[in-house]
Amino acid sequence: MELPKTSEKICGMGHSMKRKEDGRFLHGQGHYVDDVKLPGMLSMAIVRSPFAHAKIKGINTDAAMQVPGVLAVITGATLEQYNLHWMPTLMSDTQMVLPTDRVMYQSQEVAAVIATDRYAAADGVAAVEVDYELLEPVIDPFKALDPDAPVLRTDKEGQTDNHIWHWEVGDRAATDEIFSDAAVTVKEDIYLPRIHVASIETCGCVADFDPVEGKLTVHMTTQAPHAVRTVIALVAGHVGLSEEKIRVISPDIGGGFGGKVPVYPGYVIAIAASVVIGKPVKWIEDRSENLQADSFARDYHMTCELAADADGTLRALRIKTLADHGYTDAAANPSKYPAGMFSICTGSYNLDAAFAEVDAVYTNKPPGGIAYRCSFRVTEAVHAIERMMDVLAQKIGMDPAELRFKNFIQPDQFPFHSVTGWEYDSGDYPRALRKAMDLIGYEDLRREQAEKRAKGELMGIGICSFTEVVGAGPSREFDILGIKMFDSCELRIHPTGKAIARFGTKSQGQGHETTYAQIIAQELGIPALNVQVEEGDTDTAPYGLGTYASRSTPTAGAAAAKASRKIRDKAKKIAAYLLEVSEEDLEWEPGQFSVKGAPDKVSTIQDIAFAAYTNHPPGMEAGLEAVHYYDPPNLTFPFGSYICVVDIDRGTGQVNVRRFVSVDDCGNIINPMIVQGQIHGGLTQGLAPALYESLTYDESGNILNGTFMDYLLPTAVETPAWETAHTVTPCPHHPLGAKGVGESATVGAPPAIANAVVDALSPLGVTHMDIPLTPPKIWEVLNNSGVTA
Amino acid sequence: MKSKEITVTVNGDTYTQDVPSRLLLVHWIRENLALTGTHIGCDTSNCGACTVLLDGKSVKSCTVLAVQANGKSVTTIEGMATGGEMHPLQQGFHEEHGLQCGFCTPGMIMRAAELLADNPDPSEDEIRWGISGNLCRCTGYVNIVKAIRFAAKKMREQPEAVEATA
Numbered sequence: 001m002e003l004p005k006t007s008e009k010i011c012g013m014g015h016s017m018k019r020k021e022d023g024r025f026l027h028g029q030g031h032y033v034d035d036v037k038l039p040g041m042l043s044m045a046i047v048r049s050p051f052a053h054a055k056i057k058g059i060n061t062d063a064a065m066q067v068p069g070v071l072a073v074i075t076g077a078t079l080e081q082y083n084l085h086w087m088p089t090l091m092s093d094t095q096m097v098l099p100t101d102r103v104m105y106q107s108q109e110v111a112a113v114i115a116t117d118r119y120a121a122a123d124g125v126a127a128v129e130v131d132y133e134l135l136e137p138v139i140d141p142f143k144a145l146d147p148d149a150p151v152l153r154t155d156k157e158g159q160t161d162n163h164i165w166h167w168e169v170g171d172r173a174a175t176d177e178i179f180s181d182a183a184v185t186v187k188e189d190i191y192l193p194r195i196h197v198a199s200i201e202t203c204g205c206v207a208d209f210d211p212v213e214g215k216l217t218v219h220m221t222t223q224a225p226h227a228v229r230t231v232i233a234l235v236a237g238h239v240g241l242s243e244e245k246i247r248v249i250s251p252d253i254g255g256g257f258g259g260k261v262p263v264y265p266g267y268v269i270a271i272a273a274s275v276v277i278g279k280p281v282k283w284i285e286d287r288s289e290n291l292q293a294d295s296f297a298r299d300y301h302m303t304c305e306l307a308a309d310a311d312g313t314l315r316a317l318r319i320k321t322l323a324d325h326g327y328t329d330a331a332a333n334p335s336k337y338p339a340g341m342f343s344i345c346t347g348s349y350n351l352d353a354a355f356a357e358v359d360a361v362y363t364n365k366p367p368g369g370i371a372y373r374c375s376f377r378v379t380e381a382v383h384a385i386e387r388m389m390d391v392l393a394q395k396i397g398m399d400p401a402e403l404r405f406k407n408f409i410q411p412d413q414f415p416f417h418s419v420t421g422w423e424y425d426s427g428d429y430p431r432a433l434r435k436a437m438d439l440i441g442y443e444d445l446r447r448e449q450a451e452k453r454a455k456g457e458l459m460g461i462g463i464c465s466f467t468e469v470v471g472a473g474p475s476r477e478f479d480i481l482g483i484k485m486f487d488s489c490e491l492r493i494h495p496t497g498k499a500i501a502r503f504g505t506k507s508q509g510q511g512h513e514t515t516y517a518q519i520i521a522q523e524l525g526i527p528a529l530n531v532q533v534e535e536g537d538t539d540t541a542p543y544g545l546g547t548y549a550s551r552s553t554p555t556a557g558a559a560a561a562k563a564s565r566k567i568r569d570k571a572k573k574i575a576a577y578l579l580e581v582s583e584e585d586l587e588w589e590p591g592q593f594s595v596k597g598a599p600d601k602v603s604t605i606q607d608i609a610f611a612a613y614t615n616h617p618p619g620m621e622a623g624l625e626a627v628h629y630y631d632p633p634n635l636t637f638p639f640g641s642y643i644c645v646v647d648i649d650r651g652t653g654q655v656n657v658r659r660f661v662s663v664d665d666c667g668n669i670i671n672p673m674i675v676q677g678q679i680h681g682g683l684t685q686g687l688a689p690a691l692y693e694s695l696t697y698d699e700s701g702n703i704l705n706g707t708f709m710d711y712l713l714p715t716a717v718e719t720p721a722w723e724t725a726h727t728v729t730p731c732p733h734h735p736l737g738a739k740g741v742g743e744s745a746t747v748g749a750p751p752a753i754a755n756a757v758v759d760a761l762s763p764l765g766v767t768h769m770d771i772p773l774t775p776p777k778i779w780e781v782l783n784n785s786g787v788t789a
Numbered sequence: 790m791k792s793k794e795i796t797v798t799v800n801g802d803t804y805t806q807d808v809p810s811r812l813l814l815v816h817w818i819r820e821n822l823a824l825t826g827t828h829i830g831c832d833t834s835n836c837g838a839c840t841v842l843l844d845g846k847s848v849k850s851c852t853v854l855a856v857q858a859n860g861k862s863v864t865t866i867e868g869m870a871t872g873g874e875m876h877p878l879q880q881g882f883h884e885e886h887g888l889q890c891g892f893c894t895p896g897m898i899m900r901a902a903e904l905l906a907d908n909p910d911p912s913e914d915e916i917r918w919g920i921s922g923n924l925c926r927c928t929g930y931v932n933i934v935k936a937i938r939f940a941a942k943k944m945r946e947q948p949e950a951v952e953a954t955a
Binding site for chain 1: 809811812820824825827830831832833836866867879882883884886888890891892893894913916918920921923924926927928931932933
């Protein structure tokens with residue numbers, strides 16, 4: 001779809017407008033949760049379990065209560081009096097706020113100390129004595145299903161083992177039949193390890209209960225403030241909290257990436273403490289707590305198979321997955337989708353049949369998982385198919401690009417109905433891959449690789465041609481705890497033609513204050529600089545489900561367009577009145593209506609706005625505002641092709657990413673500069689698990705890398721100079737033709753890098769390796785193959 | 790609780806206060822002085838979000854005690870703009886889209902300030918090594934490097950426009 005181009009002054013879609021929100025961050029005036037300071041505010045710190053599985057024999061708070069500044073110690077027994085010791089998870093499982101019986105993972109919350117300042121609270125934590133009796137932990141998710149494995153969730157009625165649920169999609173019989181006589185089949189076990197979003201700001205809140213008003217205000221690092229408000233009302237309604245007297249404020253958030261979607265026990269304890277004490281209570285977790293206790297991402301053990309004809313034509317895909325959810329299913333998925341959108345695993349390809357099944361298990365690890373900078377489980381699905389494409393290419397001796405071109409869904413097949421039930425909106429996969437190949441000089445690289453291979457050098461080229469499914473989602477299919485996944489925009493034009501727009505989403509760095517303003521500028525011709533954008537305060541913002549899973553542009557962005565168009569409809573009536581013509585005589589360009597055939601007879605949006613308050617047509621309501629709750633008709637399908645070149649050091653196993661080209665297609669682009677920034681960030685958060693990050697536990701459930709000393713985030717040194725490009729294939733069902741892009745790169749980068757490393761090592765017989773592809777892992781392969789420096 | 794009286798100049802203003810000996814500089818800045826632009830992102834001195842200048846040298850203020858700043862001068866992000874005009878580093882981060890969530894930004898800018906004071910024309914490699922003690926999760930560093938180069942160029946061309954930051 002073609003959107004009219006707007007001037008620099010109006011700055012609608014397509015302009016690389018510099019960000020309106022930068023000012024406060026650059027001057028150190030950002031307002032994050034830990035910056036909130038209220039009169040009488042107390043500090044909360046949490047006592048955590050050193051053990052992965054243990055009975056609590058007793059908690060002695062005497063010494064802690066003697067520490068100067070300590071006012072209270074809250075335990076499970078305290079919360080049990082208010083029936084707040086357990087809470088529901090987003091997947092309708094249950095989670096402990098504070099335990100009354102046993103702990104289920106190392107670093108689990110055991111008690112909370114309330115004190116006058118954070119140092120006293122920390123002293124108090126050190127003085128709390130907990131008597132534990134160790135229980136046998138269940139750490140290996142495969143062993144969790146052994147008949148003699150300890151049953152972890154004895155608190156759940158009817159739970160006789162550690163199996164949580166079974167989910168499947170596709171046609172098992174048709175798939176099995178194809179596999180039984182396929183010319184070529186390949187099979188690999190692919191593990192995507194637990195990782196952590198590790199946003200630079202950790203999680204926290206200030207819970208502020210006003211006992212006189214009976215009103216609770218919570219300043220919280222949350223990506224979904226309205227959902228949190230409703231959950232508090234439902235969970236704590238019995239202690240007197242009523243939804244109209246609950247206000248959740250998401251201030252500036254220092255990175256979310258999905259990690260700030262769950263309602264963590266710390267929030268609930270702080271709220272309970274504030275309600276009981278009647279003073280504000282601040283809880284900010286430190287980094288160790290964040291890494292060791294907050295929700296993880298991934299942890300999918302996938303056995304993947306592809307069946308093909310001898311010439312490489314794909315026939316079927318079969319995946320069996322074991323999902324390690326920790327001690328409770330606290331995943332942040334739409335309720336009917338326990339395995340998220342894993343069924344996108346057929347990827348960018350035409351297949352005759354597919355069957356995927358996922359079984360989730362309980363283990364003594366932190367609960368989750370969240371969708372880390374991806375639409376729910378899309379990273380796992382894309383990793384599976386894109387890794388297997390290369391496995392297949394290697395088996396039949398075909399170039400991986402050629403194999404992909406051979407099997408892509410073609411541009412004329414859209415809207416495309418996949419065998420797992422998705423209707424892909426639009427795409428041009430061959431164009432994106434061809435563009436990536438041209439940009440990186442693919443044919444030259446293959447020639448170079450052949451020369452290097454002859455000399456024993458380890459150079460690899462990896463491709464990933466992914467399709468995501470984002471923008472949850474249509475109300476007929478998607479809800480979180482029953483709340484439908486629409487989103488909203490409330491837009492009001494002031495008499496002087498400026499505007500304020502409030503949304504149900506919540507930016508954590510994605511630039512909504514700029515991009516949403518650009519959408520409204522595009523639709524109404526009001527300069528983007530004159531559109532004030534607000535999010536995050538549930539007292540004023542219209543209801544929405546928040547920002548994660550790349551849903552903001554597909555839902556709230558669409559709502560902004562729709563609200564703008566409602567305003568334009570009213571504006572047209574006002575313009576007709578002012579110009580004394582009928583509506584049919586008017587034509588629109590961003591910023592004004594003019595009379596057909598008399599282009600100097602103009603009514604600008606500013607004229608119209610003023611008239612809406614001072615000279616509106618008789619019988620018409622004054623004012624110029626609209627609200628729209630957008631229920632998307634479908635999800636959107638951003639896609640792209642990434643190509644990665646690596647060189648591996650023969651002596652150390654170290655991987656150097658020499659080049660990385662990304663070609664992304666997110667439909668119509670709102671702000672190219674911001675889109676590129678999202679790609680850079682996403683690629684880096686894809687590089688991280690590919691080469692560096694994985695949360696590792698020993699057999700007793702002790703975390704081995706629970707601080708930044710050992711959980712390694714890429715710095716500017718490890719991160720390549722990313723090369724980015726795009727194609728534009730508009731979304732046919734979105735009012736602006738836009739799809740969302742925030743997470744494409746986190747999804748697409750790991751398979752591209754993994755494919756490159758395996759390609760480099762393929763002469764040694766390697767067909768698959770799990771990420772992270774660390775030097776010791778690669779060195780082991782080199783050593784076993786007799787390769788030396 | 791042991792305490793000590795300290796006198797510290799912060800962004801040009803001098804403060805004399807009694808502080809606990811164990812109080813971290815970052816907490817003193819954020820809570821006693823209400824300068825919340827300096828952030829806390831970890832507990833092992835890895836992330837650099839807390840970076841400030843101490844007598845002109847970039848330090849991680851989470852790993853400095855307030856008492857260690859006694860008699861010294863501290864510059865934080867709030868002290869970078871002069872007379873309402875953004876410092877070239879602040880301008881560079883804006884022009885080159887070097888920030889997204891903004892949480893690592895003050896620390897990045899303060900680190901870059903010393904980097905450029907030591908090396909007014911750094912190469913891309915030198916910048917990347919120079920900021921390797923500052924983690925960012927949002928930007929992927931590409932635009933941060935561009936922002937610092939923008940500032941370096943501006944500062945070389947207009948040295949008189951930048952006041953001393955130490």
